[in-house]
Amino acid sequence: MIVISHVVALSNNNVIGKDNDLPWNLKTDLKHFKDYTSNKIIVMGRKTFESIGRPLPNRINYVVSNTIGEIAGAKVFNSTESAIEEAKHECSRSGQNEIVIIGGGFLFRDTLNKANKLVLSKVKCDIDGDVFYPDVDLNDWEKVSSNKFYQDAENDYDFTVEVYERI
Numbered sequence: 001m002i003v004i005s006h007v008v009a010l011s012n013n014n015v016i017g018k019d020n021d022l023p024w025n026l027k028t029d030l031k032h033f034k035d036y037t038s039n040k041i042i043v044m045g046r047k048t049f050e051s052i053g054r055p056l057p058n059r060i061n062y063v064v065s066n067t068i069g070e071i072a073g074a075k076v077f078n079s080t081e082s083a084i085e086e087a088k089h090e091c092s093r094s095g096q097n098e099i100v101i102i103g104g105g106f107l108f109r110d111t112l113n114k115a116n117k118l119v120l121s122k123v124k125c126d127i128d129g130d131v132f133y134p135d136v137d138l139n140d141w142e143k144v145s146s147n148k149f150y151q152d153a154e155n156d157y158d159f160t161v162e163v164y165e166r167i
């Protein structure tokens with residue numbers, strides 16, 4: 001079975017972004033993101049791509065956009081469905097079994113019904129923002145792991161990385 005996962009950091013009030021950027025500095029979470037996504041296919045919306053500013057190394061980068069035709073170092077798709085279909089073919093060709101949706105709000109909403117794994121960094125804050133992760137009924141999901149990290153000089157807030165699989 002191909003795993004379609006969401007990897008996302010969200011606040012208590014579901015904020016994931018502000019002014020096309022992340023609303024916090026969480027160095028340890030960025031390391032977790034890099035470790036989790038490395039050597040996998042990542043799918044993102046055009047705004048998330050622009051926010052990151054470059055294709056992420058050691059990953060196959062897919063970007064969904066109707067306004068950008070080509071990006072050096074990434075494949076561009078005009079719909080989420082076509083990106084996921086091609087990612088499934090790429091999985092078969094390369095022997096991989098996971099497609100990671102990395103945001104933002106549009107892409108998470110578009111793919112929630114297809115996702116069978118959630119890797120949620122739950123950031124312990126209520127914060128202002130303009131992009132939100134959708135409400136998920138976690139009764140449909142089983143928590144398979146949970147790891148807590150603490151605020152320090154490089155991390156603005158405590159956060160917990162919780163992994164869920166669809167029941």
Ligand SMILES: NC(=O)c1ccc[n+]([C@@H]2O[C@H](COP(=O)([O-])OP(=O)(O)OC[C@H]3O[C@@H](n4cnc5c(N)ncnc54)[C@H](OP(=O)(O)O)[C@@H]3O)[C@@H](O)[C@H]2O)c1
Nearest residue numbers: 008009017020021045046047048065066103104105106107
């Ligand atoms: N906290 C986190 O874990 C996390 C992760 C990722 C991003 N973010 C944050 O989220 C924000 C960006 O999210 P966003 O919701 O504004 O944008 P987004 O989902 O990154 O990108 C939206 C764009 O993607 C394209 N798109 C999305 N769905 C599409 C579809 N079904 N068909 C065709 N094109 C589609 C469109 O591009 P065109 O307009 O070019 O057609 C759309 O404008 C930023 O603040 C970023 O920092 C946070």
